[in-house]
Amino acid sequence: MLNKNKKLQSTRDGFGEAILELGKKNKDIVVVSADLAESTRVHHFAKKYKNRFIEVGVAEQNAMGVAAGLALSGKIPYVTSFGVFSPGRNWDQLRVSVCYTNANVKIIGSHTGLSVGPDGASHQALEDIAITRVLPNITVLAPSDFIETKKATIAASKIKGPVYIRFARHKGPDINTNKTPFTVGKANILLKGSAVTIVGCGPVLAEALKAAEILAKENIKVEIINSHTIKPLDKKTILKSIKKTKKLITLEDHQVVGGLGSAVVEMLAENFPVPTIMLGVRDTFGESGKTDELWEKYGLSDGHIMSAVKKIIKK
Amino acid sequence: MINGEQNKPYKKVADIFPDENPKTPDSIFIVRFYTVLFYFLKKAKYGKINYMKRSGIKELKTIANILRQDIITTLNTAGSGHTGGSLGMTDIFAALYFNILNHIPHQPDNPNRDRLILSNGHICPILYASLARAGYFPLVKLKTLRKINSQLQGHPHAGSLPGVETSSGPLGQGISQAVGMALAAKMDKKHHHIFCITSDGEHNEGQVWEAAMLANKYKLGNLINIIDRNNIQIDGYTKDIMPLAPLKDKYITFGWKVFVINGHNMKQIVATLNKAKAFTKKPVVVIAETILGKGVSFMENKYPWHGIAPNEIETKKALAELRNGK
Incomplete structure (x- = not known):
């Protein structure tokens, strides 16, 4: 049941914490940002691991391609942006540069769903699951709260191959506890x-x-x-x-x-x-x-x- | 060292594909043995890897001629594919795989190898021919291009074939991947180079310019983009479809070091690519002015040859021209 007393947290914050933990543990973790570092909560990683943070600017197609190149060189890149831009705008790059090659790229789509709210329809990714799950080789994850997002982010780093994780912006109640198991492919x-x-x-x-x-x-x-x-x-x-x-x-x-x-x-x-x-x-x-x-x-x-x-x- | 027969003009198409059983396993073994021996000797001496032998200018010209014949016969067997661009880039591929690149064909995953990323994947016949002749896989496999169950896909697929670094075809994607690889090399303080082949028509894609900006931002001195500037794209001349000029100035303003060369002058190609490797302050672009269909008179500068394969008669005619040694 829902824990109504606890303060509300968003899935993207769970990601921000997890990527920081991952960065400390694994030197191969790289973050590729397309000018949304704070919104996607990688700004702490950017400060701490400057050398492993690539800021490509507002250029999602290039971001996905760069991530593929990093992955083919042994890195574990997390490409971060809003779901509408990545995997929305760069779907062809996801298809050919990443999935066809089975490159070890983690695609982080934040701000998905209607829950984005006031930004409106242009920014509410309502198609991202459809366009990712249709691609061979990819794993698609949609965690439900802060804790689960943390676990999903860490689990993704252990999968060899492309993983798409969709997050939301809004702050919601905890659905899981720290003890809730998280295994990819196990509901x-x-x-x-x-x-x-x-x-x-x-x-x-x-x-x-x-x-x-x-x-x-x-x-x-x-x-x-x-x-x-x-x-x-x-x-x-x-x-x-x-x-x-x-x-x-x-x-x-x-x-x-x-x-x-x-x-x-x-x-x-x-x-x-x-x-x-x-x-x-x-x-x-x-x-x-x-x-x-x-x-x-x-x-x-x-x-x-x-x-x-x-x-x-x-x- | 070139895989297969050397310096010997082919008499007929079948000679290029010495059937199911190539008679070269012994020589391949010897070559590999010496490569490995050399590797250890050099490693002991310099603590560095010894890469494939570098051919001289004269030998490179002969290799280019053999590669052109490979392209013609391979595409004739395939029945479809991109002849013009493949022939146009042959001299550059000969220079890269047989002189410029630091690579060991039987170690396609060696982490210190130079990478060659073919962004305009449709000219893969020249990539496949170069890889086969360098010894990445047996020559007979060229016969299987575009056929069912083949490792040689119509557009390159990384993982299917040794030596193919990325999957490509949809234009504009290779240069971003090359930038990613250059960034990774820099992070790891490695000294290998990333070569990317792009076409001029491909520069219509915005992604190319996104990648060009990023390469400048991170001053990727280990990245060399070679542009196949043949002024032709699939529907016609680049000046009519989408004018690119002044391409040199565009790259200069994007912060790149630019060289413009004749893409068929072997001496200039080798000299420039060596200069490009030595230049480490920022990314380098080599604009190679090439002739689509180079080496076969009836294909040269004819844009319909961008995307078609020669039939039997055209194949015979083309091979005859090439054998008469240009």
């Missing part, structure tokens, strides 16, 4: 239940936990799975849960087309199709607003999740 069951399986990722999972709390009072017990790894998907955990509940709701701060929901549904369609409701942004751009307002307007808030649960259990 975590946040809450056990039998009525319906909710598979989600990212900070928006907090909404599912809020909804579950209220539903429990009505004696509806939902199972919530945090699928922090979108690729490779944890087929085993999801299938086991679905075989029990026989109902699925997917939840993500991303387009329903091509995102985590799509990945889950693709897998189930081949193995165990069940009635499904996909919660996410439905083929529209976002807009300016507060995170809560946007999640409410675009169908991701706890209220929408509760309605979806009530609708699907009748099926």
Whole structure:
């Protein structure tokens, strides 16, 4: 359950701490920044490890290529920018220079999802999961809170090959504790239940936990799975849960087309199709607003999740 | 030392591909044995690696002629591919792989090797021919270019073939990767050089200029960009498609050291590339003025030859010209 008393922290801050730790432990860690060092929380790394911090300016295509070159020389580069720019603007460089070569590059897309808020649609990456998970060789991670982002950032350094990690800007409650295990490709069951399986990722999972709390009072017990790894998907955990509940709701701060929901549904369609409701942004751009307002307007808030649960259990 | 027959003009196409069983394993073994021996002798003496033997100007010209024949036969067998640019850059590739680069063909992963990044991946026939002749892989493999299950992909794929450093094809990406490698070498205080081959048409891509700015920012004296300036791109002449002139001035204002050379004058190529290596204060660009299709009269400066392969008749005609020794 959510720890409401603790101060709120953002996923990007988790990254900032982790990259600093990594930089100390591993001399091969390099950060490539495209003029968003503070926003992506690599400014501390920049100060401490000047020699291993490459500032390329507002040039994301070059950033990705430079990272590929660094990786092919034995470095472990983390390319950092907003998700809309990287992997958005430099997708071709990600495809050919990085994924086709299987170069050991870590792509950090911060400020993803509607949760970016007031900056508006141009800056809200709602397509990044779709355009990364379609590429061979890449691992796609979407951690849900500060702690999980730290763990994901460190875990990525141990994978040999490209890894994309998406973060959010907004400060959310802790969903995990320090003890929660984090293994790439192994989803975590946040809450056990039998009525319906909710598979989600990212900070928006907090909404599912809020909804579950209220539903429990009505004696509806939902199972919530945090699928922090979108690729490779944890087929085993999801299938086991679905075989029990026989109902699925997917939840993500991303387009329903091509995102985590799509990945889950693709897998189930081949193995165990069940009635499904996909919660996410439905083929529209976002807009300016507060995170809560946007999640409410675009169908991701706890209220929408509760309605979806009530609708699907009748099926 | 060139892999395969040397100084002997080929009589027919089949001679260049001495069938499934190349009759050179013994000589390859001897070459390798001496290379390894030399390596240890030199290492003992200088604490440094001995790289591949450097050919003289006369020998380089002969090698270039052999490489041109390789390109023609390889592309004829493939049935498609980019002939013009490959022939145009042959003299430079001969100079690089047989004189300039510090490399050991049987140690393609040696961390101290000079890197050659082919950014305009479509001219890979000349890269593949150079690698094969240098001894990275058997010559017979050239036959498999663009065929199913081949290590020789239509555009280079790193990891598939020894000696291919990066994957390329979509233009503008190689120079960024070369910059990344130059930065890594600097971080590790290594002394090898990063050579990048780019085309003039490729300079339409904004990414090239992003990379050029960064190379200047970090004063990458270990980076050498060689531009294939043949004034031709796929749809026509560069001056019509997207004018680049004054290319030299553009690079000067971007903070690079610039050399302009005749890309077919072997003596000038070798001398300039050696100067470029010795220059360590900032990145160097060598604008090599080349002739698309160089060496085959009916291909020279004809832009349709940018992206097509010769048929049987054209192959015979081209090989005859090349054998008559230009």
